[in-house]
Amino acid sequence: MKKSKILSCSLVLGAAIFFASCSKSEEQVIVSEPLFQVGQSVSTSVPLAGPIKGTLLADQVYTVGGDVYINEGDTLVVQPGAHINFPGDMPYCFVVKGTFLSLGTQEKPIYFTVPSAVKTDQIGADPTKDPALQGLWGGILGETGFKSIIIKWTHIEFGGGKLGTSPVSFIANGKTCYAISTNDPNGLLVLEDSWIYGALDDPIRPFGCKMHIMRNTFEKCGFTGGEAMNIKSGVVGDFAYNLIIGSATNGPKASNNGGKNPQTNINMYNNTIITSGWRRNSAGRGGSLNYEEGSKGLYYNNLMVNCKYGPRVVGATANYNGNALVVADTANIKGGYNYNYVDKADIAGEIYPVGFATKPSAFDIPAPSTFLPAKYVPGQVYDGSSVVGKNNPQFKNFPLPQTTPTLGDIAVVGTFDFHLTATSPAIGKGYTGFAPLGVVPVNAKFGATEITPPSSDIGCFPSNGKGNKH
Template structure:
């Protein structure tokens, strides 16, 4: 009997310990460990050769060109603020990651906040580039020959991911991706770029991937340009270009090379669907030298707030019939039955939330428009459902642009 009592109390104590242990475990708030940044950059100035982490909420000054060597990584945390002086440029040979968030974007801007006052990102030999929720402003400062520089350029077959970011007031191409880069360019806003030349998104020489849900406004040249090369020695440029809203592009280059909403040429192919193209010099131009049989397109909306526009870019001035240029007559592209094509100011209006109707604007002009679609827009429900049921960058399903 005594032995049984002892056994009972031992079991009871063990059970009580187990219950206490369980209660304690349930009350514990387990958190994921906080991983400290790799090589935090604590100085207020960025060095000539840099690697490590630009810290969240911290403001940095960049006084000279900054090199990220092969094998190194430069990472910017949410809320980092980088002020660039002296027309400096990032030269990326390693990995570049700018990882902002919707509530804490990262900003790269010059100290003067004026268009064309710093050199952007030369990522020609980078190993990978990721840019998320980042504001890249006022790039395109001249190189040593006086020519404007692209905001961002990649020339290698690397992965490039650019999402939910802003590119404004550059002086040449906004995003130039070449050399077989594998690209994802989603939900960005690219505006008022190119002084007298430059595409918003320029994809050449075997680049592949997706360009979708971007808003492109007031670019000097073309919104999205696809080309391979006159002599194809690598894979063709092959990009899905869908659900972009492209407005007031192509007017600062003149009739010798007018800008387009979207163009495909020089052995490029791709799929061009669900785009809204408004007030551009030309709409969609599929050049005769494109891989025409493999450029698929349709379900695009074309509109203009004026029938004609005088082009004074170079003498003599000419009057441009905007609607005749939705599909230029000397190109291979033709209107598709699934397109919505405006025949007058009264037809085919996409019904933006607000739009001042501007065609010709200078480089650096602010964008005061709201390109969301009003209820009843003809673009809603008229997209190619392979990509989205709606047209344009702002879609009913919430997958579109977040700006």
């Protein structure tokens, strides 16, 4: 009898606990995923220099005191919110022979910067006095045989200076470094959702890699020359949804120069390129995007505003205004559905650059039929003045027509907003009938977070929110 009573009480108590827990289900505790860490934590008490592996900890400040080496088989991870500070007077580099992972987040980006450098971002500022264009440290360099360089939600600022003694085999002593560079066709280069600010020359120049460059912002790339990204032989991949403003020469440039295999093959799509090409001091150079010297690929859905030239495809071995350029693999280059807004008659006459092989597409904006001659041949001279100031892309906040004295004066995003308004003529005018090359794995830590496909909207800020997140 006593056992029965005890059992009944136990059942009642159990039921009470069960119902009480059910009534508080909305108060579940959410446990955050721990930060990814490899090996030992790296101390902040000693400047970074020499061989290093392990983890640079979240929200900590590290000072670089010499060239840093991630050796073959080793991994260096940088956690969200870390600041890696360079002194600004030495071209120190991160030399990657193994794996380098800079894994910032939208809430906590990582910084590679020079804290003593003051940004000079006023419109029309003198570029000869701009620290962004002086190259105050070296770069993150993937040496021959490197495995991967994965950079996400990271600010790369003031890099790409002149080396003394080069720490890598593929850049000579005394030559200009690049903020990011690689030298192995089998290595992975991922740059996602990050910011590139300034460089003496090209901030990114890969001499071989499998490449995924998506949803980044590029400002002030190159002093009197330099692309946002200058791609050489042995590179295959995608360059998409990037915002590029004020590059010295082009946004992306593809070349097969260098003799490596495979042949350079780059898809450039859904990029927004603003006021680029104006610091390039050589005639016949500068512009928006470029294919030359045996490279191939696709270029669709790019939005260009007041760039010195429209998309350039080199179609003959010849001199263009005194500059020797070598023919691209024109049989394997396709493009169209590109948008070009201009505020001056001289650049309206270069929407399809004179002397180049860029083919008009009926779906380009402005429509080629509205300003090209009836029997237009790629490369011929034409009068494009009728499209000056037409087809405003209707950014949320950017002055069009531009009223500054020189179109190249604007080289930073600042308070501008290049998202499209709901009535923009760029919405719904893109082409989606191709796929990204997708040469890197999809992996939150060791690959691409997402390989974003082409959008039916033109530019890097499609209305579905799937593009650039800056």
